[in-house]
Amino acid sequence: MGGSSSEKNISIKTGNAIVASLSGRYEVKPLNVSFHNNDISFLEELQKGDVVFNALHGGSGENGDIQSVLDMKGISYTGSGSKASKICMDKHFSKLIAQMEGLKVPDWVLYKHSNINSQKMFNVKKERFSYPYIIKPNSEGSTMGLAKIDNEDQVDSAISEALEFSSEIMIEEYISGREITVGILGNKALPIVEIFPQKDLFDY
Numbered sequence: 001m002g003g004s005s006s007e008k009n010i011s012i013k014t015g016n017a018i019v020a021s022l023s024g025r026y027e028v029k030p031l032n033v034s035f036h037n038n039d040i041s042f043l044e045e046l047q048k049g050d051v052v053f054n055a056l057h058g059g060s061g062e063n064g065d066i067q068s069v070l071d072m073k074g075i076s077y078t079g080s081g082s083k084a085s086k087i088c089m090d091k092h093f094s095k096l097i098a099q100m101e102g103l104k105v106p107d108w109v110l111y112k113h114s115n116i117n118s119q120k121m122f123n124v125k126k127e128r129f130s131y132p133y134i135i136k137p138n139s140e141g142s143t144m145g146l147a148k149i150d151n152e153d154q155v156d157s158a159i160s161e162a163l164e165f166s167s168e169i170m171i172e173e174y175i176s177g178r179e180i181t182v183g184i185l186g187n188k189a190l191p192i193v194e195i196f197p198q199k200d201l202f203d204y
Contacts, residue, residue, distance in 0.1 A: 002032040005059025006144045006165060015055035022053070035060055043073060052077040058141050063089040089139050092170060106173040110138060113167040132174045135159060137166030143201055148174060 001015025002008055012032065019030050029049065033042045033056075046052050052070065054077050060066055064086030070077045080088065087093055092110045099105060107128060135158040136146035145165035147158035162169040179197060183190035 001030065001055040002034060003056045003059055003061045004035045005057065005061065006140065007057035007059070007142050010142055011055055011057040011061065014057065018053055018055055040069065043069065043075070046070070046075055047073065050076070054079045058089075058144070062141065063139065089141075091136075091138050092168070106134075106175055108170050108172040110168060110170045113163065129171060129173055134170075134172040134174050135162055136170060136172065137162045138168035138170055140165040146201065148201060 001011045001018075003011055005011075015030060015032070019028050022028050029045075031042055031045060052075055054061065054066070056062060056066060062085060064082040064084075067077065067080070067082035067085050071082055079085070087097065092108070095105045095108060109128065132148050132150045134146065135149055135155070137144070140146075145162045147154065147161060149155060149158060159169065179195040181193050181195060183193075
């Protein structure tokens with residue numbers, strides 16, 4: 001748990017909850033890692049266990065990097081493998097795959113840092129999106145850097161905030177509705193859960 005991403009705090013909350021849940025039945029050793037200066041010395045400690053419960057959120061802990069290292073070291077771990085993790089952290093790529101499988105997804109446009117400007121985004125918005133719409137980083141979780149745009153005065157600050165988390169951002173159609181999540185264990189879908197956000201946008 002821990003890590004160096006913007007989701008470090010929620011990762012620690014997750015890790016502590018896992019420790020509390022499993023300690024009664026298993027020998028659990030929590031490790032709060034930082035990746036400071038690419039330090040991976042904690043791998044020696046991980047190799048002593050039977051399995052690593054990966055409670056890292058975002059960044060290297062969720063984008064396939066740590067999963068690839070664990071694979072190379074032959075360390076068993078929970079969660080998705082390196083390939084699936086890498087794909088899932090890329091919202092644009094994930095949505096393309098969903099479309100190919102016939103699933104409906106909100107309309108979107110991806111922008112790379114080199115061609116982002118508010119006027120270009122405003123022109124695309126006029127053609128494809130009505131208010132409100134979403135601006136968010138392409139590779140971030142827990143709604144970090146995400147903004148709901150209700151008027152054009154909010155665009156510049158939303159772009160700046162999204163770019164703090166990713167070199168790619170997207171404009172996305174906003175769809176008002178129920179918040180539904182489904183966990184997956186292996187190839188088995190868990191029961192459907194409805195989330196009732198306390199605020200306008202759901203976050204951790």
